[in-house]
Amino acid sequence: MPVLETMLGQSQLQRRCIVSGETLPTDRLIRFVVGPKQQLVPDIRGKLGGRGIWVGAVRSTIDAAINQNLFNRAARTDVNIPENLSKNIECQLLERVQGHLSLARKAGQAIAGYEKVLENVSKGGFALVLTASDASFNAQKKLSSLATGLVQVDCLSGSEMGVVFGRERTAHAAVAIGGLASQIKIDGRRLAEFRGKPSLNEVRHDAEV
Structure with missing residues (x-):
């Protein structure tokens, strides 16, 4: 079952935001995965496989994760962050x-x-x-x-x-x-x-x- 569909049906499912360190319900977070060529991909629909990186669903929080290189730390590798990620x-x-x-x-x-x-x-x-x-x-x-x-x-x-x-x-x-x-x-x-x-x-x- 897709990750997002699972989390919509299980409000008790929680994950930790890599920026704030808070443990939050998954419907208050954005999931990311590392795709081909180390590209960081926002998994809005929750259908992508792979290890998830979770960030609070707020523009300023996403921007903080980028500016503080927290995606690299969470992925344990250098990732390529698309331009205009927050707008996307x-x-x-x-x-x-x-x-x-x-x-x-x-x-x-x-x-x-x-x-x-x-x-x-x-x-x-x-x-x-x-x-x-x-x-x-x-x-x-x-x-x-x-x-x-x-x-x-x-x-x-x-x-x-x-x-x-x-x-x-x-x-x-x-x-x-x-x-x-x-x-x-x-x-x-x-x-x-x-x-x-x-x-x-x-x-x-x-x-x-």
């Missing part, structure tokens, strides 16, 4: 969130638009609400009272959400209870933390989905 990781994390949100939309498990979200979330059956990270303060607060008890995710900009729903921008969306919502929750948290921007209500990241 951010893009892959973004693609995962958008990909799972797109699958949820196609499966009829995701809806977008304030009125539609307002109407349907109140009926129950939804696990999380997404609000654009660059939405106005009022827009961000509109669904807060309604979303009590739901996971709230704001790791995507309006244009990043809009891509999924075939619009220029989307400020509000919601995802029904199920496996895709669980994936979006985990990947959304990793993306938000990587960008250094916690969710509107981080406690709700631990809500049941």
Whole structure:
């Protein structure tokens, strides 16, 4: 079974960050492996074989590992670090969130638009609400009272959400209870933390989905 799929199903699985020395759940870390020609490869999907090197899923932590040569130390050899590694990781994390949100939309498990979200979330059956990270303060607060008890995710900009729903921008969306919502929750948290921007209500990241 792929490493990431295993770690998503076993929240108790933990590994040590080579930068902070902290032991953290694997869904709060980025896994790296050393590939051909000693190339350092971020294993975002957890499908690559080989010994894993784990680093906290925060841009500044990844940059610290590079600047302090900690990847070489952990790998016990000199590794080739790609240019724009942190940007590449951010893009892959973004693609995962958008990909799972797109699958949820196609499966009829995701809806977008304030009125539609307002109407349907109140009926129950939804696990999380997404609000654009660059939405106005009022827009961000509109669904807060309604979303009590739901996971709230704001790791995507309006244009990043809009891509999924075939619009220029989307400020509000919601995802029904199920496996895709669980994936979006985990990947959304990793993306938000990587960008250094916690969710509107981080406690709700631990809500049941």
